[in-house]
Structures are given as structure tokens and as C-alpha cells.
Amino acid sequence: MTKNGKMILEIIRESEDHMTAEQIFMKAKEISPRIVLATVYNNLNSLVSEGLVRRIKLDGSPDRYDRNTRHDHLICDGCGKLTDIHLEDLSGELERELGTRVVSYDLNIHYLCDECRKKA
Amino acid sequence: MTKNGKMILEIIRESEDHMTAEQIFMKAKEISPRIVLATVYNNLNSLVSEGLVRRIKLDGSPDRYDRNTRHDHLICDGCGKLTDIHLEDLSGELERELGTRVVSYDLNIHYLCDECRKKA
DNA sequence: CTCTGTGCAAAAGATTTGCAAGGTG
DNA sequence: CACCTTGCAAATCTTTTGCACAGAG
Numbered sequence: 001m002t003k004n005g006k007m008i009l010e011i012i013r014e015s016e017d018h019m020t021a022e023q024i025f026m027k028a029k030e031i032s033p034r035i036v037l038a039t040v041y042n043n044l045n046s047l048v049s050e051g052l053v054r055r056i057k058l059d060g061s062p063d064r065y066d067r068n069t070r071h072d073h074l075i076c077d078g079c080g081k082l083t084d085i086h087l088e089d090l091s092g093e094l095e096r097e098l099g100t101r102v103v104s105y106d107l108n109i110h111y112l113c114d115e116c117r118k119k120a
Numbered sequence: 121m122t123k124n125g126k127m128i129l130e131i132i133r134e135s136e137d138h139m140t141a142e143q144i145f146m147k148a149k150e151i152s153p154r155i156v157l158a159t160v161y162n163n164l165n166s167l168v169s170e171g172l173v174r175r176i177k178l179d180g181s182p183d184r185y186d187r188n189t190r191h192d193h194l195i196c197d198g199c200g201k202l203t204d205i206h207l208e209d210l211s212g213e214l215e216r217e218l219g220t221r222v223v224s225y226d227l228n229i230h231y232l233c234d235e236c237r238k239k240a
Numbered sequence: 241c242t243c244t245g246t247g248c249a250a251a252a253g254a255t256t257t258g259c260a261a262g263g264t265g
Numbered sequence: 266c267a268c269c270t271t272g273c274a275a276a277t278c279t280t281t282t283g284c285a286c287a288g289a290g
Contacts, residue, residue, distance in 0.1 A: 002270060021254080036272050041255060043270095057177035062254060077223055087217060094229055097207060103197055103230040109214055110223040122245060141279080156247050161280060163245095182279060 007031055008043045012053055018064035018082050056082070056108075072107040078116025085109075127151055128163045132173055138184035138202050176202070176228075192227040198236025205229075 001009075011027045012019065019027075025040045044065055047053035054068040058075075064082065074083040087107070095102045112120065121129075131147045132139065139147075145160045164185055167173035174188040178195075184202065194203040207227070215222050232240065 004271075034272070038256075038273075039271055045256090055179060057179065059175060059177065074218070085218070087214075094207075098194070098205070098229070098231070100231055103232065105227060105229040107225060107227050109218070109225040111218070111220055112223065124245075154247070158248080158281075159246055165281090 002043070004028070004032070004035060004039055005043045005046060008040060009047055009052060012047075012065050013067050018056060018066050020062045020064060022062065024065065058082070072109065074109050074111060076113040076116055077110050078112050078119065081113055122163070124148075124152070124155065124159055125163045125166060128160060129167055129172055132167075132185050133187050138176060138186050140182045140184060142182065144185065178202070192229065194229050194231060196233040196236055197230050198232050198239065201233055 007028060008024060011024055015027075021037065021040055021044060024044070025035070025037050028035050028040060044053065044055070048055050048065075052068055054066045056064040056066055056073065058064065058080070061080065066084075070089055071084050071086045074085050075081070076083075090105065090107070091102050094105060127148060128144060131144055135147075141157070141160055141164060144164070145155070145157050148155050148160060164173065164175070168175050168185075172188055174186045176184040176186055176193065178184065178200070181200065186204075190209055191204045191206045194205050195201070196203075210225065210227070211222050214225060
């Protein structure tokens with residue numbers, strides 16, 4: 001793994017929230033000012049295909065990147081806030097129901113967070 | 121609902137597969153040759169926010185549009201094939217676990233289809 | 241007559257690519 | 266020396282927007 005790759009993985013692992021490529025790029029520039037956005041994208045693509053990083057596709061905003069430990073996502077339909085939750089792994093159950101090997105799955109749950117529920 | 125809106129909804133409802141905006145545009149042009157891609161996008165956005173159509177975001181290819189009946193998706197990581205499956209509704213279970221009202225959820229299961237499994 | 245959807249062209253946003261150069265082994 | 270990542274700029278692809286007009290109510 002390259003220096004830039006390591007740095008980007010580290011940035012993602014250390015971050016509390018789910019960063020966009022742009023945000024990762026900003027952080028990376030603090031460390032290595034000559035880095036360029038394309039390099040961040042290249043590395044993100046590698047990290048995703050190696051399975052070290054997870055890409056989250058959202059409606060109406062750029063992709064987010066997340067450390068790849070098994071968990072699910074709670075998405076507020078009001079403000080777009082994205083939160084990690086740790087539900088039990090459904091893979092076994094899904095495999096039984098489907099009768100085929102499951103590589104992985106994405107479970108994104110849409111809800112309204114407290115603030116947005118109050119407003120509505 | 122407008123004429124174009126109805127037509128586009130009809131195209132999506134009648135289609136077996138999960139079409140891109142471009143493909144919907146092609147079909148729409150057969151019916152109404154002066155229609156323009158932007159109009160298709162506008163209508164798709166309306167249909168999605170009215171909840172009549174579901175938008176599926178994929179990695180590395182344009183969004184797909186799907187009739188909005190509760191179901192889940194099987195995505196082959198080899199060839200990208202997208203299939204509908206009908207698992208039981210998990211909303212109740214999720215609400216119990218999360219202790220909050222669930223608006224909806226997306227469950228996308230990654231696997232390898234028969235052909236891709238043979239190749240691998 | 242007014243209002244909203246439409247066609248059109250152009251813009252915007254996100255991501256990818258081609259290429260030359262640089263660093264590492 | 267050979268290779269692969271990088272920086273850079275430009276391209277690409279998808280989707281959105283501004284505007285003038287047409288058609289429906």
C-alpha cells in the first residue's frame with residue numbers, strides 16, 4: 001500500500017463522521033499539501049475494491065466513505081444526517097432464505113431524527 | 121399528474137428490468153418524440169418524491185428506477201445484474217430494535233450469480 | 241389570462257482518464 | 266533500470282437549471 005493510500009485510510013479510520021472525497025482531500029492536504037483530488041479518488045477506489053473502505057451512495061449528495069466494519073446506517077429523511085448503527089448480522093438468515101451465498105449486504109434505514117420530527 | 125409524468129410512470133411500471141433515465145428517455149421518445157432528457161429527469165424526481173417510483177443508486181453506473189412496491193434487491197458483484205426479491209418486511213422488527221419509527225429501508229444484498237460463480 | 245410543465249441549451253457537480261514526471265525498489 | 270503512484274489538466278458522465286414558450290384550466 002502506498003503512502004497516500006495509508007494516509008487516506010488513516011483519515012477515514014480516525015474520522016467520526018462519514019466524509020466525502022472532498023473532505024478527505026482537505027484533511028489529506030493538511031498532511032501532504034501537494035496531493036490532488038484525483039489521487040484521493042484513485043486511492044478511494046482502490047481501498048473500496050480491496051474491501052478496506054465502504055462507499056455509501058446517497059441521494060442528492062456525493063458519496064461518503066466509511067471504515068468497513070459490519071454495521072448498518074440510519075439516514076434522516078429530514079436533514080440527511082447519517083448515523084452508524086450496529087444491528088445483528090443478517091447474512092446467515094439471508095443465506096438461508098435465499099439459498100445462496102451472500103457476499104455482503106447494505107441496510108440503510110430511513111427515519112426522522114428527533115429535531116426533524118419536532119419540526120414536522 | 122401530467123401527460124409526461126403518466127407516461128414515464130407507465131414505462132417504469134411495465135418494464136421488467138430496472139431502467140436508467142436514459143433508457144426511459146428512449147422508450148418515452150418512441151411514444152412522444154419531442155420529449156427531452158431533462159423532462160424525464162424532472163418527472164423522475166417528482167415521481168420519486170411522491171413515492172411512486174424508487175431510485176436505486178448503484179456504484180459505477182447511473183441510477184435505476186423501479187416501481188415502488190416493497191421489495192429488496194439482489195446485486196451480483198460479478199456482472200452487476202440487479203434482481204428483485206421479496207423478503208418479509210423488516211420494518212416492525214427494526215422499529216422494535218431501534219425504538220423509533222422507521223420510514224422505510226433499503227436492503228441490497230451482494231452475491232455472485234450462477235454464471236459469475238462458475239467463472240470464479 | 242395565468243400557471244405550470246416542457247423543450248432546449250447550457251451549466252454544474254462528481255468522478256475518471258491520459259500523460260509526463262518522480263520516487264522506490 | 267523498470268515500475269507504479271502521483272500531480273496535473275482536461276474530459277466524461279450524469280443530473281440540474283434558467284429561460285422562453287406553449288398548452289391546459
